[in-house]
Amino acid sequence: MTTDLRIGVVGAGLMGADHITRITRRINGAVVSAVVEPDAGRAAAAAADAPGSQAFASIEDAIAADAVDAVLIATPGKFHEPVIVPSLEAKLPILCEKPLTPDSASALRILELEQKLDRPHIQVGFMRRFDDEYQALRDLIASGEPGELMMLRCVHRNPSVPDSYTQQMLINDSVVHEFDVVPWLAGSPVASVEVKFPRRNSLSPAHLREPILVLMQLENGVHVDVEMNVSVQFGYQVATEAVFEKGLARIGQPSGLQQWRDGRFSIADHTSFVTRFAPAYDAQIQRWVDAVNDGSLIDGPNAYDGYRVALACEAGVKALEGGGVVPVESTARPAFYA
């Protein structure tokens, strides 16, 4: 009989608590063995949801107690590095919520440290790669069957955002997903970023100037635009249209119960990422658990992918604030991450 993977979850806020429930109730082959959270109340509440788990004040304590086989990091990005470093030193597999770290310099430090190990140990939590539709689109692009890819036209629309959402978060918290998934789809890194400002949504929080349109050029010449729109009121929508030489493909359209009422045909669409990506969140962790249990290489986004995203975010913020076309540094993917 196999033994379940013992995961230490670091951070027991909203996202951490959600991952604890997921692992405890839906993921096969893993248990939450440790909750690392300085807030004692949160730690206790989270541990109650994960029977058999222990609470620790730091990841170092959990490692010292030999309580974890793997680490899932769900704290805000600025706290990632101090958790990643001891975990890497203990040679533990890590699933780190996005972003890897909040800037490219710290991401680079992580890369250097990780490359002292025998192989990549970090997966970054860009769960779109585990969505069936994104996977089908990537397969289609890779097949070459509709000709070469020429453009990707992405929309990323949220019904609303809290007041704490800042202008920079349009890039660092939202477009960050496209900075990961677009190169994964198109097989080429981001070369430059530019931001355009359409008419402002009068329903946005007063401190936001949005929607914005983020234009990217990939190194292979593919043009990408991302309509980033966080006060659309009507629903949650993440869709991509791929323009090929001989055809088009689109993902992210509504599906499900169709109704005819009052002279209209309609289909319920999503109103939150929670329903849109629920299976992708589960699949992301299940496949990571399986890879760790099997000893096989992780197939999700690794630390190098996280570093490339940090570079693109830095260019994106510059474009957001200073205008113009901002280049993204070209880097060679180390063989370690091939």
Added chain:
Amino acid sequence: MTTDLRIGVVGAGLMGADHITRITRRINGAVVSAVVEPDAGRAAAAAADAPGSQAFASIEDAIAADAVDAVLIATPGKFHEPVIVPSLEAKLPILCEKPLTPDSASALRILELEQKLDRPHIQVGFMRRFDDEYQALRDLIASGEPGELMMLRCVHRNPSVPDSYTQQMLINDSVVHEFDVVPWLAGSPVASVEVKFPRRNSLSPAHLREPILVLMQLENGVHVDVEMNVSVQFGYQVATEAVFEKGLARIGQPSGLQQWRDGRFSIADHTSFVTRFAPAYDAQIQRWVDAVNDGSLIDGPNAYDGYRVALACEAGVKALEGGGVVPVESTARPAFYA
């Protein structure tokens, strides 16, 4: 320069007035030269819409005055025969609103009279044959490309009906359209009719027992069902699904302006036959006018088709009232109507 076809419109009620406007303002190559209507007020109002037309109290008068090249009959069905007979005797082309006549015996008398002429002179006003989607479906069936046709599953849904709409009209006024268009699609006459009663719609007028489901067997074995549903409130919908040996096809779905609002994707659907079949009504008359002007054979439903529909309606009413499977007499199509 060609001379416009001079059409005498018989009956200036709702349908007649609509045809007068259509011919006068939208149909090329024809004018309304005569309005035949015993009600003097209606006749005057209709004539005012058709500059240059004359009012007549009877079709015989209009013919005697040499005022018409062709006749369009838009009176209720029970008044059709007395107009058709003198028009046929005058060898005039006739476009007769459905039904040809209200029963098969009178339809048969019309057929016999018409066959004394050199070729068919009557087209019956089943305008669905002129709808682009029905034509595309018929072409697909005829192509044999998706294999043999096995079933046709039709829906015919109206938002509501006036109090004057009777139980028999479910067959004689509504399903009558499917009795024409189904054999035209499937290339085989109706062999039997049966009626099933689902749960009654509590929003129907008190004297109606509907919706009904009309089941037909065609002579070639194809099964057809028609959901006849006249109090659906939500819209007007005429759709058909064709079940082939190797695939399916469907017509009658909504198209047009798509909207995402309030967590739903929706498309406006029709709420009346007026918008759904507007181009078909125009095409029906335009093609009849062209055929008459060119001297070519009419390609719309002819009197024999009208007679077959009358037979099917008689069986349909028997099935509606007495239950069971009611056979429709098999008849051979005369060479005259080939």
Added chain:
Amino acid sequence: MTTDLRIGVVGAGLMGADHITRITRRINGAVVSAVVEPDAGRAAAAAADAPGSQAFASIEDAIAADAVDAVLIATPGKFHEPVIVPSLEAKLPILCEKPLTPDSASALRILELEQKLDRPHIQVGFMRRFDDEYQALRDLIASGEPGELMMLRCVHRNPSVPDSYTQQMLINDSVVHEFDVVPWLAGSPVASVEVKFPRRNSLSPAHLREPILVLMQLENGVHVDVEMNVSVQFGYQVATEAVFEKGLARIGQPSGLQQWRDGRFSIADHTSFVTRFAPAYDAQIQRWVDAVNDGSLIDGPNAYDGYRVALACEAGVKALEGGGVVPVESTARPAFYA
């Protein structure tokens, strides 16, 4: 820490092996502890997929060894009763693949035995109840929001069937799903069954006369038809249109990657129940495991539901072979199964 539910899987054929993989790799909170299978080779192969499981020649042996907390039966229907009886006597929770038993008399014997326990112990494997779209449709019907339900128009289409598929299996193996899910959707038992024969598909195996159209009347007056079509070549499709007094709803349409190629817009549709219902199969077992682990009442189809399906199948086969409208016996749901 909770202990995983120890499930004994009876039958290690195709379906049994699939369930063993599912429980071992995807279902949280349960393990396969025993494989009951007389064929020693199959038993060994299956046990290899479930680390820690033991092989038994009979369910009685597994129970005697105290090796199981619950039983999942995946043998052909005619072998169900001899497994259910000792399992019920041992007061074990049972998830029994459909059908409960192959006829209503044996189903009734199971009901009588089960009612000697404190509450229902059997869930029947009709997994459609766990499909998101069916659940959304059921919620809509229950809401009363679009008015009363008047008709359910179901299609059940398979690309092809093996030569071993018999004429009676159209009812007992295929329509059996609608016999369960339709009363669950509409809140009313099947009152009568009738079968119509459209034109035969020339691509069907020579011994089959299909497609067929199965008409049902429910006790509340709702009309249901099921197009049962097992040689459609083009794909696998299970769809339902619900006709309400004020609107329509439909489930089972394609979703996913949309493409424009060669003058056509297209979406990949399913070609097998394996992909169409994969999440429902998982959900069915996960929710059963959760209910058993929590000690709560199972919410899937119980033995009484299985008995009602057996009655409907018997009427369906009579209608298939003898024609006409065959009544389904009306029975009162025992309070035990409320």
Added chain:
Amino acid sequence: MTTDLRIGVVGAGLMGADHITRITRRINGAVVSAVVEPDAGRAAAAAADAPGSQAFASIEDAIAADAVDAVLIATPGKFHEPVIVPSLEAKLPILCEKPLTPDSASALRILELEQKLDRPHIQVGFMRRFDDEYQALRDLIASGEPGELMMLRCVHRNPSVPDSYTQQMLINDSVVHEFDVVPWLAGSPVASVEVKFPRRNSLSPAHLREPILVLMQLENGVHVDVEMNVSVQFGYQVATEAVFEKGLARIGQPSGLQQWRDGRFSIADHTSFVTRFAPAYDAQIQRWVDAVNDGSLIDGPNAYDGYRVALACEAGVKALEGGGVVPVESTARPAFYA
């Protein structure tokens, strides 16, 4: 009886011949009375299609012979001005194929000449304004119901272009349509134009660098992008997505006969503007004829609209060739064209 409007068609090439057939066979209330075409062979062929028409070598001759009540100009753009001038001097209503003239200076000369008349006499042949879907979208924008418009995202895709199609024609022959219809939809003129270059389509003619992405800012702040793509192989597609503060709307999706075949659901899409805009071409001319016959103001694009389009094209070509954001001169709409 009304007299038909006598139209002189100038230019009997492909487009002119098509308009002659349209007026002669489909447009009610008008006839082709004159064909103006220096090529004698073409003139004769065209006149044969329009019974009763006369051939003339110049528009001046046709006017001198009192042969025309109105003029339809279907020559290439560089020949428009010499036909418009004498027609305006003769106070004849003009329907001029797009563009009004090939540059803004000549367009301005036309405006000045026209304003000496009592009211606008020129309609420009931007037929998209007569398309049902564009009209529905404009109504929706004008309603303000989904909030303010923030972006228009247009695609304009052709299967292929002839070798004679030049790089500048991407703007002057193709995007020219959006330069007219976008301000009409959004109620605001184009303020600036920019061009982006995605990966080149290897299937394009060797002298073309396309697809291109044309970005526009409107004076009211609305952002517009037009994907101009003329070698897409798969079909002809003109679609627009309007992004509002509270919702989305889209036009230009496929409609019609839906098929399920070979594991796919598909709908035939257009492969040419001929089918996509056939009803709009007819409607454009019918409404112009009606307005001229009734003496009412034309409601199609007038000469001022044509001038604004010429300004936008000039900016577009500069952006295509020189890069960067090119402003479009702001002008005040003269009351004459209100």
